[in-house]
Amino acid sequence: MDAFPVPYSGRALPLRRSNVDTDQIIPARFLKRVSRTGFADGLFATWRAQPGFVLDDPAYAGATVLLAGPDFGTGSSREHAVWALQDWGFRVVVSARFADIFRGNAEKGGLLPVQVPAEAVGRLMGLVEADPSTEVVLDLDARTVRAGAGPDEVRVPFEMDDYTRWRLREGLDDITLTLRNDTDIDAYETGRSRFMPAALPIRS
Amino acid sequence: MPSETPPRTLAEKVFAAHVVRRAEGEPDLLYVDLHLVHEVTSPQAFDGLRLTGRGVRRPELTIATEDHNVPTTDILAPIADPVSRTQVETLRRNCAEFGIRLHSMGDANQGIVHVIGPQLGLTQPGMTIVCGDSHTSTHGAFGALAFGIGTSQVEHVLATQTLPVRVPRTMAVTVDGELPPGVTAKDLILAVIAQIGTGGGQGYVIEYRGEAVRALSMEGRMTVCNMSIEAGARAGMVAPDEVTFAYLAGRPHAPSGEDWEEALAYWRTLRTDEGAVFDREVHVDAGALSPYVTWGTNPGQGVPLTASVPAPTSPDDERALEYMDLRPGTALRDVAVDTVFIGSCTNGRIEDLRAAADVLRGRQVADGVRVLVVPGSVGVKVEAESEGLDAVFTAAGAQWRGAGCSMCLGMNPDTLAPGERSASTSNRNFEGRQGPGGRTHLVSPAVAAATAVVGRLSAPGDM
Numbered sequence: 279m280d281a282f283p284v285p286y287s288g289r290a291l292p293l294r295r296s297n298v299d300t301d302q303i304i305p306a307r308f309l310k311r312v313s314r315t316g317f318a319d320g321l322f323a324t325w326r327a328q329p330g331f332v333l334d335d336p337a338y339a340g341a342t343v344l345l346a347g348p349d350f351g352t353g354s355s356r357e358h359a360v361w362a363l364q365d366w367g368f369r370v371v372v373s374a375r376f377a378d379i380f381r382g383n384a385e386k387g388g389l390l391p392v393q394v395p396a397e398a399v400g401r402l403m404g405l406v407e408a409d410p411s412t413e414v415v416l417d418l419d420a421r422t423v424r425a426g427a428g429p430d431e432v433r434v435p436f437e438m439d440d441y442t443r444w445r446l447r448e449g450l451d452d453i454t455l456t457l458r459n460d461t462d463i464d465a466y467e468t469g470r471s472r473f474m475p476a477a478l479p480i481r482s
Numbered sequence: 483m484p485s486e487t488p489p490r491t492l493a494e495k496v497f498a499a500h501v502v503r504r505a506e507g508e509p510d511l512l513y514v515d516l517h518l519v520h521e522v523t524s525p526q527a528f529d530g531l532r533l534t535g536r537g538v539r540r541p542e543l544t545i546a547t548e549d550h551n552v553p554t555t556d557i558l559a560p561i562a563d564p565v566s567r568t569q570v571e572t573l574r575r576n577c578a579e580f581g582i583r584l585h586s587m588g589d590a591n592q593g594i595v596h597v598i599g600p601q602l603g604l605t606q607p608g609m610t611i612v613c614g615d616s617h618t619s620t621h622g623a624f625g626a627l628a629f630g631i632g633t634s635q636v637e638h639v640l641a642t643q644t645l646p647v648r649v650p651r652t653m654a655v656t657v658d659g660e661l662p663p664g665v666t667a668k669d670l671i672l673a674v675i676a677q678i679g680t681g682g683g684q685g686y687v688i689e690y691r692g693e694a695v696r697a698l699s700m701e702g703r704m705t706v707c708n709m710s711i712e713a714g715a716r717a718g719m720v721a722p723d724e725v726t727f728a729y730l731a732g733r734p735h736a737p738s739g740e741d742w743e744e745a746l747a748y749w750r751t752l753r754t755d756e757g758a759v760f761d762r763e764v765h766v767d768a769g770a771l772s773p774y775v776t777w778g779t780n781p782g783q784g785v786p787l788t789a790s791v792p793a794p795t796s797p798d799d800e801r802a803l804e805y806m807d808l809r810p811g812t813a814l815r816d817v818a819v820d821t822v823f824i825g826s827c828t829n830g831r832i833e834d835l836r837a838a839a840d841v842l843r844g845r846q847v848a849d850g851v852r853v854l855v856v857p858g859s860v861g862v863k864v865e866a867e868s869e870g871l872d873a874v875f876t877a878a879g880a881q882w883r884g885a886g887c888s889m890c891l892g893m894n895p896d897t898l899a900p901g902e903r904s905a906s907t908s909n910r911n912f913e914g915r916q917g918p919g920g921r922t923h924l925v926s927p928a929v930a931a932a933t934a935v936v937g938r939l940s941a942p943g944d945m
């Protein structure tokens with residue numbers, strides 16, 4: 279996974295819905311794919327079938343920050359929900375509350391879940407709807423979100439534990455982290471018993 | 483072993499022997515001895531490797547098979563369902579690209595992933611075994627620590643041959659006494675789950691102990707460990723003993739010569755020490771058990787076959803009764819079925835087929851009942867045919883099929899129609915598991931066969 283730039287700046291898309299469950303993020307019929315990419319067309323597929331859905335509003339084309347109502351990512355634990363958001367181009371989701379499993383999957387996959395009070399999400403949405411070119415700035419070091427200027431400026435802190443922040447900042451997925459310790463794995467392997475089985479070469 | 487080592491459980495010993503790295507505040511990094519792969523949960527993991535330019539660290543510790551989607555008739559024709567076909571073809575491409583051993587349809591060792599591992603002698607005591615499949619717990623019957631993992635973890639194991647894991651809690655299920663005649667491993671595990679509930683094993687590795695467990699064959703132990711997940715447990719284990727060693731001796735990938743002696747010496751240390759403490763202990767009296775059957779829509783909703791459908795005690799029970807179209811007070815032996823399924827990684831091994839054949843020999847399947855007998859692997863199929871079991875099944879009016887998961891989950895064409903009712907030797911009676919609207923009663927192979935003859939849920943003694 280890619281290291282998360284500090285600070286990160288991107289345009290945002292306001293999704294004024296709460297309780298967005300993973301079945302809405304990516305309906306089950308798209309889970310039959312065998313790839314890890316190519317889920318973008320499944321993203322919010324049911325809602326996109328209705329005209330005027332915000333995801334297809336050209337004003338927000340190229341947005342990389344998703345602003346959503348509270349309780350984002352509830353329901354099934356499918357990892358595909360994160361993959362679909364990333365495939366579409368999102369790198370950040372801002373909500374007042376995330377479902378635990380979704381949050382875990384997002385952090386694992388490098389999609390930044392930013393939890394701030396509902397009132398702040400509302401003001402961010404207001405700014406973006408008034409001017410879709412508004413840049414939303416995330417600072418992983420300061421752990422803040424900000425956007426706008428002057429009296430309308432939004433600047434709020436968000437919470438994230440040090441370990442997760444470090445992993446995202448360095449772009450370290452679990453596999454990368456484990457591979458940093460591959461001398462430990464090498465050492466363990468040299469000590470394995472000779473009688474442990476292997477599937478190759480095939481014996482019969 | 484130095485005498486100052488505190489007493490440990492079997493699970494703790496196997497876990498400790500695989501810790502590659504331990505650091506404060508992080509999960510332990512655990513070495514994986516064997517990684518089993520099938521077509522449904524692996525494609526995104528291989529895709530992840532390609533996206534990151536990573537390889538498979540130890541292809542020779544990995545083995546793949548086609549099982550969930552395979553048709554059980556006409557296996558050499560192309561798979562009709564395009565999704566199933568794509569999953570199988572993708573697995574073939576991935577295994578070829580990454581150098582992984584694959585048993586494809588038509589191959590002499592193809593079969594359900596949890597049947598072929600033990601059969602090839604790749605499942606051995608003291609190993610860590612993982613697979614993107616919850617019934618990986620089956621392999622614990624050999625005293626291995628074996629558990630199911632998600633797709634991201636499959637990728638992690640492919641790339642590193644390790645997995646970050648937190649030390650699990652341990653639970654002992656001790657089955658004292660002797661199982662009465664006609665009561666099988668399946669009845670035992672259904673009774674255990676009915677006793678502790680589908681969440682009773684949550685977060686634990688269960689070790690099955692006691693006289694009745696020691697008396698089980700390896701295949702019976704696999705049936706028991708297989709369904710540990712149905713009690714919510716991460717894994718199930720049985721300490722290896724002479725039964726285990728006799729099963730393994732001479733299998734293709736079992737150690738031989740000096741290695742065998744060395745392995746044997748190690749395997750004999752794999753038992754829970756005197757004085758070791760489990761986080762939870764449960765006792766079951768084997769002598770009090772009888773053939774079991776589920777009446778509801780989770781595997782914990784089971785009762786003795788001689789009982790009646792119980793009165794609901796929760797909204798879940800009410801919903802289950804409604805789905806199953808059953809009324810409290812109805813004798814389970816009065817419940818008629820449309821279909822009988824004998825197979826799956828729970829009960830698709832040779833002893834299971836022998837038990838079913840013993841009941842069906844010289845008898846006829848009841849009018850209007852469809853009976854599918856699906857061996858767990860091609861190896862099991864060949865063995866059954868060499869013993870003439872296929873002839874017993876077909877003479878009785880049952881269908882003898884090719885190897886695979888089949889009606890256990892209905893990803894292939896073998897499904898229940900809406901409203902149809904089955905007696906099934908598989909492990910899950912969830913709503914729609916065997917086909918949308920299908921109703922499943924979990925039973926042992928002997929009960930399944932007797933039910934096929936009578937047309938209603940029955941034990942062999944009822945015929």
Ligand code: SF4
Nearest residue numbers: 617826827887890891
């Ligand atoms: S037989 Fe059933 S439970 Fe076993 S691996 Fe296949 S689908 Fe899963």
